[in-house]
Amino acid sequence: MQLHFWDNNWTAEVNESDSNYNVNASDKFNISLDVSACTASINVYEIIVPNETFQYKNFTVNATIRSQGGSSSDVYTNISVPSGWGVGNQNTIYRNYK
């Protein structure tokens, strides 16, 4: 069975691959989801590095952090690099992804 939803209008229908398939889509229904029991989680979404770097030449590591299922507070990020490498000059940029 497949579920389709647009905002608060949900429908259901039988998969075409089902051995007993027949065209039979339901009416649209409003469904309320209670997500109060869900907890937010922090997520390292993406890390961008160059393919090639050069000894003693600076390069930038960009990471994208997001929070799923709600807000995350007091977020710290850190980067681990090989021993002896230098790290510095960080900055943070914010943007909505929706």
Added chain:
Amino acid sequence: MLEIKTQYIGTINENVLKRVSWIVNATTEGSFSVTVNANSSGQGTDSESSAAFTTYKQFAQASLAGSATELNPNQEIVQGVSCYVGDYRIASIRALWNTSEKTAVRVYVYNSTGWKEILHSHNVSGTETYSVPVLRGQIAANESGECAVKIVNIGTGRINITSASLEAYYTSTVKVLDIKTTVNGIETTGIEPEDSLFNVTVNVSNPTASDYVSNINLSITAPDGSIANSSIVSNLNISASLSVKINFTNININNWRRGLIF
């Protein structure tokens, strides 16, 4: 992974991305990845590693051997500097030259089999410091362990080559530095019919910090593509930072056709 740099980014609301950046300075060569960790006081922690990337080792700027030289038209100068065995990703030849006349230069680098043109023609008038880029795979150490540069005066005036230097980035790799053929202990590039046996010495260099075990296969190919001789030395240990010479002795040419180049 020891060096860790932490950033506090506060609260992240749902549906908001926060991009965090670090400026990193790599000090060692090889293939690496970095790891980013995020943790929240109440929302747990997450960690991801980047894709692997290559860091090339610096060959710091070094002067090419040879004193200042004046080149007449059509004259050339070859200068070299001791360099490491490896795959050169990028390099730069920096030359200081001057002329009281108008002329032009052409620049080549040695790529382990021959001269590779890297600057076809550059007009010179007066005094100038000029950098010539060298791309991936265009330069390599020769059998003497030198990176060599050839500058040719292709113009109509004289030019003074005051100095030249090389700066490069490379990865250390095990390489065949040289192959020598000898007959009766004398190096040669041709064999007389009465000399039915000859020897080949292969010089293999391991500039890395690790021992390397390898099979060294000598293959001699005839002009028609057929294999005239194939010999192998198995499980040869080449210690870190050392070169070894492998001798393939008494290679018999009795059945080889005369007059051909193998």
